[in-house]
Amino acid sequence: MKRVLYFGATLLVGLMLQLVCVHYISFFGASPQILLLIVVAMGFLRGSLFSEIHGFVWGFMADAVGAGLFGMQSLLLAVIGYVAGLFRRRMASERPATQIVIVLVATAAYWSLGHAVQIAFEEPIRRPLWPFLLVQMLLNGCLATAAFWSVERWIRLWGFDQDHG
Amino acid sequence: MIGEFLHRNKALAVLLGFVLISLLCLTMRVDPYVTGIKTSLWFLLSPEVVHSGEFFNRLDALKGRVFRLIYVEGENHVLREQNSRLAVGVLEREALEAENSRLRALLNLKTKHFADAIAAEVIARDPRDWFHAVVLNKGEKHGVTESAAVVAVEGERLALVGQIIEVHPTTSKVLLLTDAISAVSASVMERGDMGLVEGRNRRWVFMNYLSPTSEASPGEEILTLGLGGVFPPGIPIGRIESVSQTNDGYFRQAKVFPYAPLDSMLEVLVLKRTEEVRLKVVP
16 A cells, blocks of 8 residues: 555656646756656666666656657656666765766667657657757756655655665 | 566566557557557546646746735835825925915015015914914014014905014014904994904904994904004904994994914014005005
8 A cells, every 4th residue: 555655646746846847947948857867866776676667657657648659758768767777786876976977878868769769660850959968968967966865765755765676 | 487587587577568568559659549548648647737737827827926016015115105205295395385475475565565564484472372472583683663563464465463562683572463452443444434453362353442323244344544653554454253232332343353364374574663654555
């Protein structure tokens, strides 16, 4: 029951935070990708399984709400969550500098993979890549440390501080 | 073997499952089942999305209203201060306009009839009774003499005030015509009936010793007669309020309301006590 409550609350709060960011924080059309940040943070803090499950469900929700390819966000966030979990014990993710670098790399990987999927499924590229990517990386990087800190506090609050794969 | 591998690598197995589902959705995105799943998810999530959008819009509107309130409050504060200053300015201007008007009337009067008269301001009143005496800001140094007549302007009309009873170097005291010891020889205008206007320490005065056959009636004007050389003849004193017979029956008596605003006048003219002073009687 607690697990169900946790998942429900986490998924809704995550989606709400993303909506808030889209509404209030926007530069040149780019907004911080809160869901990506949380999934990456979860991967480094709690492992691949934990983060990929969250990533997949959030991705599905984002696909249902958005206007892009249905299934793309769920694929991207699940993969990135899994990969983030693989690097869990290999990097000093408690350091802010490391967290920022992780987020920047994850953002670049997310966009690269996303464009690859779009090309693969013959979807037109919606925005010019480089300027938008730079702004996106900057916004995500600014929130990296806050995301890691918040995720850790949230998981501890619910008592899910065990390893998952 | 694959199963054992996947069992030991749970995360990878789950990922493969997620990837498969996502790829299926991507490849079959126009399939009715896939669109149905998307539609169902949208219906589940739309309340949160729609309500959050409405919430953000209301929050933006509220934020706008709050900022506008703060701005308006600040503007209100500034406007209140300006309003207070302007109100004070308006009052000052009105007072100056009234003073200007009075002084112009006084100057006009002085120029027309009393070129040698001394303009003076009322600076104090007898605190014991509002109608007995007033103090002027002109005295011996300015040419004021004892027993000189004092007049004021009411509207565009001349009006008798009283007589100088005390003179000091820079101030002088005026005994008002309403004082009980004040007495002025007077006549009813146009009729010529003569009498003596005496004060009663009240707001009005009485014209006594009117002939028993006098036909003076309410509304008629009383003017100074000029006997005694103190008050020039023809200065308006007031208007008859009522006429009655005295108790002994020998004379008639008229109750007269003075023209001069004895309780509120601020400027007066002190006439030079000369025999040449004669006023042109102008009704």
